[in-house]
Amino acid sequence: xxxxxxxxxxxxxxxxxxxxxxxLLVAALGTWLALRARRAQNLxxxxxxxxxxxxxxxxxxxxxxxxxxxxxxxTFPPSRRTVTSVKVAGTPDQIARGxxxxxFCAQCHSPDGQAPLVGRNFALGGPPFGTLWAPNxxxxxxxxxWSDAEVIRAIREGVxxxxxxxxxxxxxxxxxxSDVDVEAIVAYLRxxxxxxxxxxxxxxxxxxxxxxxxxxxxxxxxxxxTRPIIAxxxxxxxxxxxxxxxxxxxxxxxxxxxxxxxxxxPGPPAGPNLMVFLTKWSxxxxxxxxxxxxxxxKHTLTEGMPWKAISAFANDTDLEAMYVYIRGLPSVNSAxx
Numbered sequence: 001x002x003x004x005x006x007x008x009x010x011x012x013x014x015x016x017x018x019x020x021x022x023x024l025l026v027a028a029l030g031t032w033l034a035l036r037a038r039r040a041q042n043l044x045x046x047x048x049x050x051x052x053x054x055x056x057x058x059x060x061x062x063x064x065x066x067x068x069x070x071x072x073x074x075t076f077p078p079s080r081r082t083v084t085s086v087k088v089a090g091t092p093d094q095i096a097r098g099x100x101x102x103x104f105c106a107q108c109h110s111p112d113g114q115a116p117l118v119g120r121n122f123a124l125g126g127p128p129f130g131t132l133w134a135p136n137x138x139x140x141x142x143x144x145x146w147s148d149a150e151v152i153r154a155i156r157e158g159v160x161x162x163x164x165x166x167x168x169x170x171x172x173x174x175x176x177x178s179d180v181d182v183e184a185i186v187a188y189l190r191x192x193x194x195x196x197x198x199x200x201x202x203x204x205x206x207x208x209x210x211x212x213x214x215x216x217x218x219x220x221x222x223x224x225x226t227r228p229i230i231a232x233x234x235x236x237x238x239x240x241x242x243x244x245x246x247x248x249x250x251x252x253x254x255x256x257x258x259x260x261x262x263x264x265x266p267g268p269p270a271g272p273n274l275m276v277f278l279t280k281w282s283x284x285x286x287x288x289x290x291x292x293x294x295x296x297x298k299h300t301l302t303e304g305m306p307w308k309a310i311s312a313f314a315n316d317t318d319l320e321a322m323y324v325y326i327r328g329l330p331s332v333n334s335a336x337x
Contacts, residue, residue, distance in 0.1 A: 014164060015071050016130070019206030023064040030057030067206050070213030074204070077158075077165040077221030083149035090187045097181070098188025103309040104248075105185075108134040108168070117189070118196030122168060129208040132167060133199040140194035151186050158220030165219035167202055173249040175222050178231035181247070236317050241325025244318055248310060250274075258326060269304040278326055286323045287316060 030053045037049025088094065102115055109117035117137035123129060135141050142161075143151050150161045158171030174182070204212075211217040232239035245251070245258075253271030255261045261270035277295070278286065285296045291311050293301045301307050314322070 014074050014202060014204050016067075016203075016205045016209060019209075020064065020067065023060050023067065023206065026060040027057055027064060030054070030060060063206075063210060066213035067209040068213070070209035070211065071204075073212055074165045074167070074209075074219045077163075077219060083147065083153050086147075086149040086152060086183070088148045088183045088186045088190070090190055094184045094187035095191045098184035098186070098191075100313045101181070101185050102188055103312040104306070105137065105189075107306065107309060109137050116192045116195050119199040127207075128205070130205040131200050131203040132208075133202070134168070135199045136196050137189050138192040138194050138196060139190060140196055141198050143189065144194065148183075148186050151189065152182050155182055155185065156225055157222045165221035167204070167208075167219060169220035170249060170252070171220045171222045173247065173252060175225060176229070176243070176246040178229045178243075180231060234317070234321075236320040236324060238321075238325045238328050240318075241321035241323070244314065244322050245325060248313070253304065258329065269302075271305070274326060275329075278323070283320060283323050287319045290314070290319060 033053035034050055034057060037046055037053055040046040040049060102117070103113075105117055106113050106115060108122075109119055111118070111120045119136040119141065120134045122132040122134055126132075135143070137143060143154075146154075146161050153159050154161070154166060154169070154171075156171060156175045156177055158166045158169050160166055177185070208217070212219065231243050234240055249268075250258060250271075253261045253268045254274050255271070258274040260273035261268070281289070281296060289295045289301070290307050293305075293307045295301065
């Protein structure tokens with residue numbers, strides 16, 4: 001008989017022992033106070049004590065249960081396939097292609113937004129969720145000991161080498177990357193100089209565990225990719241534009257149909273309805289905006305819009321393909337009419 005925890009290494013198990021112990025003690029204290037209150041002679045003291053202690057007991061017990069569910073979900077994601085044998089050649093062409101994605105990777109994995117990708121502390125100045133770093137992605141970091149297939153699984157499926165789910169990794173976007181592009185990214189990561197210390201392992205506290213268990217936040221784990229992903233032929237076509245829009249994560253901010261994202265809650269900032277703009281912009285307007293960060297009305301794009309990363313990644317043909325695809329969406333055609 002096998003047990004869920006028997007083969008876990010230190011990195012796989014994310015569990016806040018101190019926080020869970022505190023919740024257990026609070027639940028036990030509430031139970032003890034309730035028993036004491038039942039023996040009180042004064043009815044006011046008795047019922048006040050019973051109500052307050054019951055609230056403490058129930059709240060701490062529910063919080064404990066939800067938190068344990070959260071830790072379980074991230075330690076044992078619902079679907080995690082065994083990696084296959086993949087060896088990236090690391091040719092100059094692959095490295096050059098992968099470097100196009102480097103600007104996007106640097107947004108999270110570099111303290112200054114530039115290569116090399118030595119990692120960054122996500123917890124610094126943010127919510128108190130524990131130890132949460134975007135790891136060092138140079139060969140000096142932990143992926144230096146990972147296979148190419150394990151790195152690919154982490155990028156597209158949000159699963160750590162140990163089998164646990166990653167946190168914050170936008171695998172819901174990167175799962176659309178073609179085999180050619182994801183292998184190019186691995187080639188680029190391997191080509192960086194081995195610099196910087198290995199970043200600390202992820203350690204989430206009970207607050208993060210509760211949010212995960214309650215469904216307010218989610219891990220990065222995605223369903224396994226079991227078939228080859230082949231990108232459309234490059235060119236100013238609708239198919240290529242759709243592919244680019246999907247791997248650049250436009251829907252993450254601008255909504256599934258690019259008609260505006262939802263504000264509030266965890267996740268990226270809500271982007272505006274692109275249809276409002278692209279029914280009035282020419283191709284030249286679109287390209288100029290993404291090259292300069294200034295729209296045709298002289299408005300500077302907000303900091304949340306990664307136009308610099310898009311501009312560094314995309315050539316003019318890529319931008320034309322994106323424009324052609326978005327302009328061809330039914331919602332745009334309706335707006336034009």
